[in-house]
Amino acid sequence: MPRHTPPRPVDIEQLFPELVPLRRTTTRLHPRPGAPEVDESSVGGPLRWPSNEPWPHCTDRHYGPANGPRSPGGSALVPVIQIYRHDAPKLSFPDGTDLLQVLWCPFEHDECEPTPQVFWRAAASVETVIDPPPAPTDAEPRYVPQPCVVHPEPFTEYPRNDLPLGLLHALRDRFDQLEAESGVTYWGDLSTAEGTKLGGYPCWTQEPDWPDCPTCDDPMEHLLTVASWEYSGEAWRTWLPMEDRTLVDGQETRGDAGKAALDAAGLMLGDAGGVYIFECRTCPDRPTDHRFDCS
Template identity: 60%
Template sequence: MARTTPQRPVDVEQLFPELAPLRREAIRLHPRAGSPSPAESSVGGPLLWPADEPWPICPSTDHPGEWGQPGTQGPVPLVPVVQIHRRDVPQLDFPAGTDLLQVLWCPFIVDSCPEPTPRVIRRSSGTVGPVLDAAPPTVATAPEGSIPAPCVLHPEPVTDYPSWDMPEEVSEAVGVRMEELKARTGLWYSYHLAEAPGIKLGGYPSWTQEPGWPDCPTCGRTTDHLLTVKSWEYDGMSYRTWLPLEDRDSETGEERRDATGGRAAHSPAQVMFGDAGGVYIFECRSCPDRPVDHRWDCS
């Protein structure tokens, strides 16, 4: 089933024409719990990984424990985060000769890994050959909140506008009008009209705190946003405009519950970064090897 983000209840660019030059396209991945195969795009699913290619290991062999717990010594296999086939997200930039994006990270990525850079791999699916049967088991002490559960995807292009990333001069120009809109309609620009929450490609990072765009260590330019992985697909405020139509209760407008009271769309990947924060992955598209960096935050 496709997932459809509701049309914004107001025309953002008509109300705030200053934002028109700042619009960016994002791809909401809309993960939902499932059993994807290596041949499918997924969050947290098995990767189309060559059987004869070594599985990536975190460069650090010393991961400090949290809250007084013992640390983890020895090799830590990276865990799958996202796999994207070009056929499913043709809007995504794939270098020539590639049609598969794979993102992995250390399961201690939040606060406990001294070598935290994720791995971003692009390859040609047609040259993979025999596929690895299964990834190495995750170390028992790894925090579950940083290991995405297997999900199938329902990619959807949407338009992002900046909130935390809004230039100061633009914020000053539109601030009064945004407050008037909130008083009149209850719509908070940052919650309801700006950038898409959840797990997405491109657009603006869905920051929980002040932005922290990394610079490329090779060329020095500001890197490009590749992927946001948030703890929740929406929250108690943003569901009004970001909960897909297919997941809504026709009477309340809130998420439709299953027989056990569960909400399939709220946190399908079962990740939790700090206190409902996110991990943001960046790459430099000006450098041939596309250096990668990341940031994370929490509320």
């Protein structure tokens, strides 16, 4: 079933035309529990991984669930995201590719979060698929996403924490006036979409921390957010899809279906935080980096 974010309660660009140059298109993935196949986009699902290519492993030092140090042991990475180009037409795929795959190590590292790896490939070049190794038995369960089908939805968003300081000062009084007259807040109701998504702006919890490309030094672009929750607190009124509106009573979810609308993949990244993956689209090898934050 498709998922649709409710229409914004006001015309953002009519009220705040200064934001027009800053709008970006994100693709909200709306993961829900399911049994995705290798030829489908998914969160935590099976990957179209070629049998002639070794499954990636982590050889960095990391920490187990009891926070005890573990020596580099070649732990198998776990699937996080698989996206086919037809499900994300707004995403910039490298030439000759139509499949994005993201995996990470399901243990904490020195930065206290899982470390992702990004792979681009042409789906048609994968003739036979390898069965993935099971997740390590002592992996952090909160870092192993449960299999989810996705319901991609392009959505226009505007900067929240990334709003330039000068523009913030210029618009602050009008933001306050809108809230006083209607109860609608720019920060919670109109700006950056929450949840797991492709492109657009990161939904930072802390101050923005965009990485620079290690090759060309240019600022990187946001590729992907993997979020613990699809919405936070009272933001369910804004970001919960219309098809799921009967599953939430205030801030309480109704049964398994309501919980699935909140955290289908069963992740908990820090304190309901997110992992943000960035890429350089200028350099031919598309270098990537990541950031993590939580409340």
